[in-house]
Amino acid sequence: MRRYLAVGLDAYLCLLAVGLLVRSCLASGGTGRAIALLVVQLIVLSFANQVLLTMAVRASAGKLIMGVRVIRLPDAGRPGFRRLVLRWLYGLLWLPLQPWRRLRGPAAAGGGPERPAGRPVEPYEDLAGVRQVRRSDLRSYRAAVRGRPD
Numbered sequence: 001m002r003r004y005l006a007v008g009l010d011a012y013l014c015l016l017a018v019g020l021l022v023r024s025c026l027a028s029g030g031t032g033r034a035i036a037l038l039v040v041q042l043i044v045l046s047f048a049n050q051v052l053l054t055m056a057v058r059a060s061a062g063k064l065i066m067g068v069r070v071i072r073l074p075d076a077g078r079p080g081f082r083r084l085v086l087r088w089l090y091g092l093l094w095l096p097l098q099p100w101r102r103l104r105g106p107a108a109a110g111g112g113p114e115r116p117a118g119r120p121v122e123p124y125e126d127l128a129g130v131r132q133v134r135r136s137d138l139r140s141y142r143a144a145v146r147g148r149p150d
Helices: 002-026 031-057 061-066 081-104 135-147
Strands: 068-072 130-134
Touching: 002 031, 002 061, 002 068, 002 130, 031 061, 031 081, 061 068, 068 135, 081 130, 130 135
Parallel strands: none
Antiparallel strands: 068 130
């Protein structure tokens, strides 16, 4: 549930920030230009939140509020730029189409994106090889790893 609330917070904060910038867009003249500026601002803010902020502190703004961190699999390390960009593009381009696929019927909704053969489907895994975990669980995992004899 924390993941969904974090995504909702991210969307709300991005829309709130763009909403505060609307006045500057409307003053630029023309409805088409204002809409184009708003879309560009939404994309830039989304990228900054989902990729740049996650690189810096392992979480977007909504995830920070909800106590969720993004880790790289399988070593629980910090995800790299490429993985975060892939994850952002996946969320930006593929996920919004899922309701449309579900409405078209079960044949269209089956399958989803391709996975490597023999790899199980895990409910909390992203396609980019990262996972979202609670901050307290990550702390417990790291303490357990440090305490393990080598």
